Amino acid sequence: MSTAPTAPALPATMRAVVMKAPGDVAVETIETPRVAGPGDVVIKLAAACVCGSDLWPYRGAQPVDHQYMGHEYVGTIVEKGEGVRSLELGDFVIGSFMLSDGTCEICQAGYPSRCANAGHYTGSQAEYMRVELADGSLVKVPGGEPDDPERLADYLAASDVLGTGWYAAVAANAGPGKTIAVVGDGAVGLSAVLAAKALGAERVIIFSRHEDRAALAREFGADVVIAERGEEGAAKVKELTGGYGAHGVCEAVGSQESMDQALASCRPGGYVGFVGVSHDQTIDGLDLFLREVHLEGGPAPVRRFLPDLIKRIDAGEIHPGRVFTKRLPLDEAAEAYKAMDERREIKVLLEV
Amino acid sequence: MSTAPTAPALPATMRAVVMKAPGDVAVETIETPRVAGPGDVVIKLAAACVCGSDLWPYRGAQPVDHQYMGHEYVGTIVEKGEGVRSLELGDFVIGSFMLSDGTCEICQAGYPSRCANAGHYTGSQAEYMRVELADGSLVKVPGGEPDDPERLADYLAASDVLGTGWYAAVAANAGPGKTIAVVGDGAVGLSAVLAAKALGAERVIIFSRHEDRAALAREFGADVVIAERGEEGAAKVKELTGGYGAHGVCEAVGSQESMDQALASCRPGGYVGFVGVSHDQTIDGLDLFLREVHLEGGPAPVRRFLPDLIKRIDAGEIHPGRVFTKRLPLDEAAEAYKAMDERREIKVLLEV
Numbered sequence: 050m051s052t053a054p055t056a057p058a059l060p061a062t063m064r065a066v067v068m069k070a071p072g073d074v075a076v077e078t079i080e081t082p083r084v085a086g087p088g089d090v091v092i093k094l095a096a097a098c099v100c101g102s103d104l105w106p107y108r109g110a111q112p113v114d115h116q117y118m119g120h121e122y123v124g125t126i127v128e129k130g131e132g133v134r135s136l137e138l139g140d141f142v143i144g145s146f147m148l149s150d151g152t153c154e155i156c157q158a159g160y161p162s163r164c165a166n167a168g169h170y171t172g173s174q175a176e177y178m179r180v181e182l183a184d185g186s187l188v189k190v191p192g193g194e195p196d197d198p199e200r201l202a203d204y205l206a207a208s209d210v211l212g213t214g215w216y217a218a219v220a221a222n223a224g225p226g227k228t229i230a231v232v233g234d235g236a237v238g239l240s241a242v243l244a245a246k247a248l249g250a251e252r253v254i255i256f257s258r259h260e261d262r263a264a265l266a267r268e269f270g271a272d273v274v275i276a277e278r279g280e281e282g283a284a285k286v287k288e289l290t291g292g293y294g295a296h297g298v299c300e301a302v303g304s305q306e307s308m309d310q311a312l313a314s315c316r317p318g319g320y321v322g323f324v325g326v327s328h329d330q331t332i333d334g335l336d337l338f339l340r341e342v343h344l345e346g347g348p349a350p351v352r353r354f355l356p357d358l359i360k361r362i363d364a365g366e367i368h369p370g371r372v373f374t375k376r377l378p379l380d381e382a383a384e385a386y387k388a389m390d391e392r393r394e395i396k397v398l399l400e401v
Numbered sequence: 402m403s404t405a406p407t408a409p410a411l412p413a414t415m416r417a418v419v420m421k422a423p424g425d426v427a428v429e430t431i432e433t434p435r436v437a438g439p440g441d442v443v444i445k446l447a448a449a450c451v452c453g454s455d456l457w458p459y460r461g462a463q464p465v466d467h468q469y470m471g472h473e474y475v476g477t478i479v480e481k482g483e484g485v486r487s488l489e490l491g492d493f494v495i496g497s498f499m500l501s502d503g504t505c506e507i508c509q510a511g512y513p514s515r516c517a518n519a520g521h522y523t524g525s526q527a528e529y530m531r532v533e534l535a536d537g538s539l540v541k542v543p544g545g546e547p548d549d550p551e552r553l554a555d556y557l558a559a560s561d562v563l564g565t566g567w568y569a570a571v572a573a574n575a576g577p578g579k580t581i582a583v584v585g586d587g588a589v590g591l592s593a594v595l596a597a598k599a600l601g602a603e604r605v606i607i608f609s610r611h612e613d614r615a616a617l618a619r620e621f622g623a624d625v626v627i628a629e630r631g632e633e634g635a636a637k638v639k640e641l642t643g644g645y646g647a648h649g650v651c652e653a654v655g656s657q658e659s660m661d662q663a664l665a666s667c668r669p670g671g672y673v674g675f676v677g678v679s680h681d682q683t684i685d686g687l688d689l690f691l692r693e694v695h696l697e698g699g700p701a702p703v704r705r706f707l708p709d710l711i712k713r714i715d716a717g718e719i720h721p722g723r724v725f726t727k728r729l730p731l732d733e734a735a736e737a738y739k740a741m742d743e744r745r746e747i748k749v750l751l752e753v
Contacts, residue, residue, distance in 0.1 A: 153645075154643065154645050154668070155645065155668060155669050155670055158670045159670060160669050160670030160693060162693065163669030163670060163693050165644065165645065291506065292517065293505075293506050293507065293517065303686075305686075308686060316506070316507060317507050317512050317515030317699075318507055318510045318511060318512030318515060318702075323686075323690070326690065327686035327687040327689070327690040328686075328687070329686075330685070330686025330687065331683045331684065331685055331686060332683065332684040332685075332686060332689070333682070333683055334655075334657075334660060334675075334679035334680075334681075334682025334683060334684060335679040335680070335682065337679070337684070337696075337698070337699075338675070338678065338679040338698055338699045338700075339699060339700075340699070341512060341514065341515050341697075341698070341699030341700065342697070343695060343696070343697045344689075344695070344696040344697070345693075345694070345695045345696070346689070346690055346693070347669075347689075347690045347691060347692070347693030348690075348691075348693065350670075
């Protein structure tokens, strides 16, 4: 349980974002997390951010009581347990919001987000965080910490929203010759647009009524923006696809309406990838039976995609960090949450 | 709309099975169906049978009012429309219970059961039936009508239960190295066992409490029979799979209990294929999200599999006709329904 002898001295305390109750976000000074087990590392965060899913408790749709927040992260390893084999102090790393051992059958099959021995982390909206199962969870960025703040934002996006949008696009079977529709114009939906296009989709359709989001969707490769929702929106998709529906649909919201719209927009035999954290959704068995679509979703296995995503970012092929429409210092986290809650910003990066 | 000049004279009337009301099955003499459109054929049935799904209306779980029954068929083409290109009078054919044009994008993608221009047929529990979209729907058996009644039963099974079980196994991603669990020990579930094994599954588990069905499951290749149901049954599957759950599960019933059991028996990242006609099933979105399985089901695209199934039957690799535990003359259809309703027989073949 001892830390490596070369570990630099860490400050005894640090700043961290806490959600005391719905709508009540503050920055507190708390004890700096330290390595607690042989497979742990401590990371000094380079940047953090607020996730769309953080808004569920913020809005009272999920219970919350003095919770330290944040699950997206990039940073430098500043302390490591004696059992960590593949990473060194000073490595600049990206991890997923789900920690995985990388060795169980579920991880090996490509679903580290459902690892049989999943680990835990401390909140990433902070100066430091502890990450268990570091070997299985973290991916080293070959070039180290970037000087370019836009590149840093790209890496940070890979930790969750890009990886999640990527999973939605993979589950929607995006590829050459395919028309992919995306339900949800938040950071994940926009990332799904980018992913579908990067995976070779012929045509990407997004449902959006917000000009700023539609504009970013177009920048990410969306060919068509549909303002209609529900059955009307699905009818528009069918109009654009010879009456058949999209080959694949990404559901990036998590509501009943978004799931219904996604299923209705997909052709029989098509693929629906759903990555919006499900809230009060039910799916009628007979409806699903008669639609005969492939349905796959859940917490995105981001770790599976990270090496490829890092390569694509390093090659300049994708710029997922464009989802961050605002940067604020960590101390202004309350405003970051407010801006996202009020949909003034798509996603806010917190400078640590 | 004229029929081919070489069509033999058909009798003006024929016998056909009718369900007058739940539980009330009779054989009536009605007008023989004739070619009505250029793409139609009329088939003289070689054999017909009762489907598990026929029991839903029989038991009053689905409305029924004087309906001519039957959707599984093998027989000889005795009349054809002028537009039929790929089939000849005298051809011995198998078709799916869903008629498909074979040319729309949905058919081309392998989902003829959801053909954009689906056709209709008259009931197959009869001496003759009309089949629309013959070119897209029917597959000629190279060797013609078999003398061997067991081979005939194999072909008949391919028309629905085998094709449906096959789809369940394909959707469950059955293949080498995989453990596949099957929920449902009716003819479709048993066919799914056969299919999973034929597709190379390493281990096939079936849930069954009926010794006759379990025995046939073993004959079809089941390695393990589990008597427990629900969460207990799922726990048994996990015990057998290192705690992970099956790689794939076939759901061949259509009830809430069977779907819940199927989902609970599958590992994260695994595949659930559901082919039981859905009755009052709902799936909780969050539960599905957290299970993170692939879910695919619906009316089986039997036409996709038929050429392969016929080859495997002709090669003697599979004997799906073993699901027919009883043969009765068409005139005794009422007893056939009763025997299946009371689960005295797995599936009854009607000799036409």
